[in-house]
Amino acid sequence: MTSLSGVLYNHVLYRLLYTAQLSSNRCFAMNSTPQVSVLFVCLGNICRSPTAHGIFEALVRDAGLDGWIRVDSAGTGDWHIGKSPDKRAMAAALGRGLDIGHLIARQVRPSDFDQFDYILAMDRSNLSNLERMRPPSFAGHLGLFLPFAAYAGQPLETDEVPDPYYGEAGGFQHVYELVEQAARGLLAHISQHHPRSI
Numbered sequence: 001m002t003s004l005s006g007v008l009y010n011h012v013l014y015r016l017l018y019t020a021q022l023s024s025n026r027c028f029a030m031n032s033t034p035q036v037s038v039l040f041v042c043l044g045n046i047c048r049s050p051t052a053h054g055i056f057e058a059l060v061r062d063a064g065l066d067g068w069i070r071v072d073s074a075g076t077g078d079w080h081i082g083k084s085p086d087k088r089a090m091a092a093a094l095g096r097g098l099d100i101g102h103l104i105a106r107q108v109r110p111s112d113f114d115q116f117d118y119i120l121a122m123d124r125s126n127l128s129n130l131e132r133m134r135p136p137s138f139a140g141h142l143g144l145f146l147p148f149a150a151y152a153g154q155p156l157e158t159d160e161v162p163d164p165y166y167g168e169a170g171g172f173q174h175v176y177e178l179v180e181q182a183a184r185g186l187l188a189h190i191s192q193h194h195p196r197s198i
């Protein structure tokens with residue numbers, strides 16, 4: 001006959017093993033699903049950064065890396081919070097078969113520095129605004145976006161995405177082309193520096 005202390009002993013042992021298994025599963029899950037996160041930033045989050053967001057998200061998806069690389073975008077300004085991308089940015093993207101109409105503008109927040117590995121600015125003005133917000137603890141990469149084009153073998157002549165908001169429609173085509181090249185380079189860079197472990 002099994003003694004009461006024996007039952008208790010088995011119960012405690014079972015709980016210990018079960019807890020150990022749960023925590024080892026948790027460690028495994030954390031190790032198997034680390035993410036690289038990228039935040040694209042411009043002024044209004046309705047022209048350049050949503051274009052970058054949409055293009056990069058599509059490249060990531062096509063490479064089968066969604067779930068591994070997280071993508072978002074934001075503006076340093078607050079004027080367009082809650083709005084869809086500018087119609088001209090949406091038209092330039094749709095002309096190349098990319099729908100960015102689901103994106104909604106938001107403003108950069110301090111917690112973005114805790115949550116993103118790459119915070120990439122479209123121009124130097126955006127970058128200096130971000131540098132003012134940067135907490136000393138931020139260990140990620142804060143910089144301009146376009147220089148990443150070099151990782152796709154196509155360094156660009158400019159390192160800033162020009163603000164197309166007050167310009168003509170052609171400006172949006174130009175933004176799209178610059179951003180697409182840098183997005184390809186960024187994906188090559190991330191694939192090289194953050195290889196997927198499983």
Ligand code: 4NP
Nearest residue numbers: 042043044045046047048165
């Ligand atoms: P974005 O373009 O920074 O690429 O989204 C702009 C959008 C709105 C304004 C300026 C730039 N604005 O002055 O409202």
